[in-house]
Amino acid sequence: MDRICERLPDVFNIAAYFIEGSLSRGHSERIAFYYRDETYTYRTVRSYVRRAATVLRQLGLERENRIAILLPDSPELVFAFWGALWAGAVPVPINTACTIDDIQYIIQNCRAKVLLTSQMWHEKLSEIKSEFLSEVLLVDGEEPFRSRLDQTSKEATPARTSPNEPAFWLYTSGSTGRPKGVVHRHASMVVSAEHYGKDILGLHENDITYSVAKMPFAYGLGNTLYMTMAVGAASVLSDAANAFDIIADLNHYQPTVLFGVPSTYASILAVREIALLETTRLRLCLSAAEQLPKTIWTKWFQAYGYEICEGIGTTELLHIFLSNRPGECQPGSSGFPVPGYEVQILNDQGYPVTIGEIGTLQVTGESLMLGYWNRLDETRNVIYGHSIRTGDQYRCDAEGFFWFMGRKDDLFKINGQWVSPFDIEEALLQHESVLDVAVVPQGDAQESLPYVVAFITLKTGFTGSPELEDSIRKLAKACLPHFKAPKVIHFLEKLPRTPTGKIHRKALVNLNASVPVRQIV
Template identity: 35%
Template sequence: MTLFNAAEYLVDRQDGGRTAVVTAGRTLTYAELAAEVRAVAAGLRARGVRPEERVLMCMVDGIELYTAILGAMYAGAIAVPCSTMLTGPELRKLVLDSRARMVLGSRMYAPAVTTAVEDAPDVTEVIFDDEWDLIGQGSLDSPYPTWPDSPALWLYTSGTTGEPKAAMHSHQDIRVVAETYGQQVLGVRPDDRCLSVAKLFFAYGLGNSMFFPLSVGAAAVLQPSRPTGDLIARLTADAHVTLLFGTPSFWGPVLASQLPSDSFSTVRQGISAGEALPPRMYHGMLDRFGVEVLDGIGSTELLHIFLSNRPGEVRPASSGVPVPGYEIALRDEHGSLITEPGVSGELYVKGESAATGYWCRTSASRRVFLGDWTRTGDTYVRNDDGTYSSLGRTGDMLKAGGIWVTPSEVENRLLEHPAVAEVAVVGVPDEDGLDRAVACVVGTPGEKVDEDELIQWCRDGLASFKRPRRVIEMTDLPRTATGKVRRNVLREIAGQVGSSR
């Protein structure tokens, strides 16, 4: 059988003298990165980590996490990077579920890690990043002889509506996303420097900061801190970043900031995912900073973006067209194929990067992974020009007066108002149990959020039944670890306020 190891593919094929990873404290060439990856792989093997065993990581973005992910795969083990936003009890669920024997952590997360591994029956060793010399014991001269289908990476979904699930990805999945979206859509090249707002424990961030740059000999710029506009602008200038990966929750505050118009002058392309990019943000980034932002949709289950706009061919308010190598289908509630444009349906995708399933979640796997197709749970519509536009999660649609209302349509209207920086529209039942649209709004700094004015603004631009019945001002919107709005939390908050005055 053909052998293929994703870590070898990413690290060993490049010019050893080229810069591979840039951090505030250290910069590694490809030769130095390869040496550290082999040392970590050897250290894991010396500590009894066997092929296909899980190595769980709760670490900040830095050289240690970077080499831990690659080193685990190089040794034939399975890398399981976990969200650093989890509490100890939340992380413990992942430790127990994964049955990891080895846990790697950053010292700053020691309280959560310690709680997570307490009395965990399978954990035999915990190593923190300030003890990293314990990892490196010699060098593993060659990668473990994995196959393309060998397991390489588990990524836990956020679990906002249920228990977290580990999407299981093979070594070949990494090459697929690098050579389709990374190279054929973004055109990643050796002189690029990639900076991602999303961290390495996200599927989105892992592709942005590892799979894409390393696959062509480019450089990844890592930063462990909360990605504020000022910080990312400063790092972009200092590191000469050319590809900047963000989310709507990042682009919105950037546009509301006082950053000068040349803050992102080195960026040749902006990229957005996580949620649909409002047209206001696309036009704002282009007009004010000269950065074209490509909106797309991906998922943990598909490892990265499978539907995307193209450079120079952006249709605002759309997710673009299928990435090469992927097929898209829309189906109605009965599973029947929708062929005509303008009719909404659930989005299905077919591509070689699909996970093999969820670890120990048979019923969930059977609902989502349907032969060659993966069911996304997103509602989409195909436009006349062949692009696809998001209408939100399938369960987020609401009825007002017996007529279906798409939250994103109301949200986009509200985002056109200068007083609105961020917004999420949810349905809240009234005293008769009928849905009423409620808008949860984060105001633009220096602007006043006036409920009556915003409701009238929607009346003026939309059919009257689509207007929100209430506007609730908030300091920020609750989000998942992947940056998606937690609409279930907003429904609870809005329900306490009420759907009518």
């Protein structure tokens, strides 16, 4: 297996690698980022990044010190993130979809010396409880961060870091507890950019990418920040959060590559008749973060004529390691291993399973994290040498396609048989009224027998009723074995999701226990 990291020099700064590399390839006057009505060339980005490094050093941010960045996708986030790396410091972007409590925890946990945020967020955080924080920079107000950069003439030289030292942290979504700080080294971005961005997607300098996932999310960081810079392409910086705003962005910027998530594709399809999407320049549609239902894949292809190339990645491996190939998609699958990654499915004893058998996914690749910050036991529980056991349950078919069956704690038994929620969700999505759906198990207090509970968000024009429940349940029984049909159906305005957009199944289990229901046996 080709090892990219072995080819990197002993002195290696990832910010300088991408930014100086773009200029050396003649991209200095090409647009790197679109933001609202503004554009930023690679030359402009380089100047702001170097000045950001100077400002951060003047504030006392030293090598390996952390800077927390709590911002939506914006030029200031880009300049601060690369500027910190340029200075040898460690940027820690924080997802603005996190709860206030989790944001406070992350700032304290990562021991950030500097926080860059907005006045609004600073007020929301009230008093930040961290003995390590010495400076709060704001992007607005009397002395905004951009003004400091504009007033700085000195442009710092890059720190002489190594490819293997900590470069940046990303926090997991924390759906099963407090967020975990995932520590990545300087070399990690190169691996993802080469193997996925270039080898799988064929990104090139004329591409414009648009990512629904934001930069504090590992998927969004690659889509928007470094994979495009690796080839001299452009990215759109946007904080759009609903289907109408995303469609408006897509129509305005006309990207060639759309990095989506399943719920976004479903939402765009749901408003198709009232919000026209122009796709004349689009060449690739991608999806990650959670399982893409085959129903959504098919409807998207029928509506717009584009495959959705689904893949899977983790924060611990930085980006995608399993992916469908453009022109060779198998709807519902995660595709094949990305070049540079070895992917196996193992049983509980740690041995490879046979074709078609379900087991735990183990991945080996150079973009593997250094570990979880201050969580030694949890790190050792998932890392085996150069490999990580993700906890995802998978099977591989005879053609080599990998199929996601859920997290280990997502699977449940009904009538003594293991059930994946995705099979049931796929069936329910075929009903004309269903926009979004999540399935969880629930035990019966009297019989102590588990049964299926479905949480459903309806399309515009449909209203929850006993008659609609019966109609949905009738479809489920026609498509699935009788025991997989939902015994309980809840209609919700919106499904609860983690900050990275994944369905929060544990929250749904708790919700079911507290809501009166109409059960049909």
